[in-house]
Amino acid sequence: MAILKVIEVLANSNKGWEDAAKNAVAQAAKSVKNIRSVYINEQSATVDDGKIVDYRVNVKITFEVK
Template identity: 70%
Template sequence: MAVLKVIEVLSNSDKSWEDATKKAVKHASKSVKNIRSVYIKDQSASVKDGEVSDFRVNLKITFEVD
């Protein structure tokens, strides 16, 4: 039987929501092992001078506990 844990992570990128998600997983994987999945809970963007300047994601990372 596997025991799974979920953590909530916020990330941002000046490129895209996909890039923000990849950055979050890459950063979390430095200290969290056995990551199984990512659930995008929320997406938002900042606007500056009429242009999107920052993409933000609020995601849940699921990982297996040893």
């Protein structure tokens, strides 16, 4: 039986939400091993002069505890 743990991570990108999610996983992977999945909990963006300038995601990352 595998033991799984979930952490919540906030990340951003100026390219898009997909890139922000990739940034979250890449940053988490520096200190967390055995990442199994990522769940996009929330998406938001900041707007400047009528244009989106920053994409933000709140993700839940699931990993196996060994």
